[in-house]
Amino acid sequence: MVVSTSSSLDTAALRADFPFLDELVGGRPLAYLDSASSTQKPRQVLDRMRAFYEHEYANVHRGVYRLAERATEGYEGARRTVATFLSAPSEREVIFTRSATESINLVAYAWGLQNLGPGDTVVITELEHHANFVPWQFIASRTGASFRHIPIDDAGELQLDALDDLAREGSIKVVAVGLVSNSLGTINPVERLTAWAHEQGAIMVVDAAQAAPHRTIDVQALGCDFLALSSHKLCGPSGIGALWGRRELLEAMAPFNLGGEMIRSVGFDRTTFNELPYKFEAGTPAIAEAVGFGSAIDYISEIGLPAIERHEHELTVYAMARLEELAWVRIFGPAAERRAGIVSFDVEGIHPHDVAQILDWEGIAVRAGHHCTQPLMARLGVAATTRASFYLYSIAEEVDRLVEGLHKVKKSLG
Numbered sequence: 001m002v003v004s005t006s007s008s009l010d011t012a013a014l015r016a017d018f019p020f021l022d023e024l025v026g027g028r029p030l031a032y033l034d035s036a037s038s039t040q041k042p043r044q045v046l047d048r049m050r051a052f053y054e055h056e057y058a059n060v061h062r063g064v065y066r067l068a069e070r071a072t073e074g075y076e077g078a079r080r081t082v083a084t085f086l087s088a089p090s091e092r093e094v095i096f097t098r099s100a101t102e103s104i105n106l107v108a109y110a111w112g113l114q115n116l117g118p119g120d121t122v123v124i125t126e127l128e129h130h131a132n133f134v135p136w137q138f139i140a141s142r143t144g145a146s147f148r149h150i151p152i153d154d155a156g157e158l159q160l161d162a163l164d165d166l167a168r169e170g171s172i173k174v175v176a177v178g179l180v181s182n183s184l185g186t187i188n189p190v191e192r193l194t195a196w197a198h199e200q201g202a203i204m205v206v207d208a209a210q211a212a213p214h215r216t217i218d219v220q221a222l223g224c225d226f227l228a229l230s231s232h233k234l235c236g237p238s239g240i241g242a243l244w245g246r247r248e249l250l251e252a253m254a255p256f257n258l259g260g261e262m263i264r265s266v267g268f269d270r271t272t273f274n275e276l277p278y279k280f281e282a283g284t285p286a287i288a289e290a291v292g293f294g295s296a297i298d299y300i301s302e303i304g305l306p307a308i309e310r311h312e313h314e315l316t317v318y319a320m321a322r323l324e325e326l327a328w329v330r331i332f333g334p335a336a337e338r339r340a341g342i343v344s345f346d347v348e349g350i351h352p353h354d355v356a357q358i359l360d361w362e363g364i365a366v367r368a369g370h371h372c373t374q375p376l377m378a379r380l381g382v383a384a385t386t387r388a389s390f391y392l393y394s395i396a397e398e399v400d401r402l403v404e405g406l407h408k409v410k411k412s413l414g
């Protein structure tokens with residue numbers, strides 16, 4: 001099939017930035033179609049981290065010597081970069097965490113334990129990743145709050161007409177929703193849900209782990225109260241993520257982790273806590289990783305998120321059209337227009353793990369499993385799906401290889 005994508009991204013030039021593309025798997029170039037799980041890293045980020053370790057590294061905030069000041073500047077510079085990336089009103093509202101998962105746990109524990117109780121309700125959605133499901137389920141159960149979800153329709157989109165029933169059930173205190181579903185790619189109407197959450201007197205927590213790598217995020221325009229993201233999903237290192245939170249909420253919250261750095265003064269009778277954001281950053285942070293996170297944001301921002309999103313959309317349209325040619329493949333989730341660069345599917349009669357295994361023999365990396373969305377899998381009536389996901393370095397030829405690979409899967413096991 002003729003490749004018909006007309007992306008405005010110069011993918012050939014961009015691909016030269018990614019050393020992993022030189023890897024051969026079984027003698028063939030790797031077709032990496034698992035970016036929703038984690039993205040590959042460009043030389044610019046790897047070089048920045050190496051240079052930081054070689055020339056700027058020391059522990060942060062504590063030293064008066066020049067190297068420590070340089071390291072602190074690198075770390076705090078990364079915080080400013082994240083704040084600008086999210087259009088946050090202040091960099092003090094940006095807390096470095098280990099991951100999006102830890103960011104959500106921070107809110108669930110530090111805000112939830114203090115503010116939830118019997119009679120209150122936490123609302124999530126049927127699409128949520130376990131990272132935005134399990135912490136809320138756990139804290140709701142610890143505090144005696146109810147735990148409810150917004151259901152999806154058969155196309156994998158939120159059923160917003162369920163909101164009225166939920167509102168009637170009781171005092172909603174938290175609405176926690178992913179901006180983009182990692183399993184189906186569904187783009188959720190977060191502005192609308194934020195307005196609804198606020199009408200109920202609830203806080204709005206947005207899991208932007210799958211959205212931040214691909215689309216411009218403006219926390220002020222979204223109007224939410226907390227937003228979580230991870231570096232490794234946007235070309236940065238793993239082990240670092242961020243939480244943005246509204247200053248007055250963060251200031252009113254008790255700390256999450258306790259220890260060094262997050263204190264103002266410590267005595268045998270009493271400890272007082274540091275100002276924002278340090279109150280929530282106990283211990284030595286992931287310093288070089290923060291610098292790498294900032295560098296990755298610079299890298300994708302320079303390419304331009306609208307161009308990245310457009311490129312992925314074109315690939316998604318192409319991939320769905322090609323997969324729809326296969327009568328024995330069933331695609332889950334909404335139309336391409338209403339989803340991000342994620343396509344989950346089922347190959348009739350063949351377990352997703354077997355599909356992924358055979359594709360691997362062809363040098364094609366896809367993910368098979370429940371994608372940390374077991375409640376969603378139950379709703380879809382499957383134990384697992386096979387998922388292909390795209391990023392700025394993905395190309396239509398890789399989609400073609402996926403389709404060829406699926407023909408081989410069908411021939412071997414169908």
Ligand SMILES: Cc1ncc(COP(=O)(O)O)c(C=O)c1O
Pocket residue numbers: 036037099100101102129131132178180181182207209210230232241
């Ligand atoms: C929608 C969504 N939320 C949260 C997470 C958790 O991210 P992390 O593993 O970086 O904490 C993921 C990771 O796959 C995700 O896709």
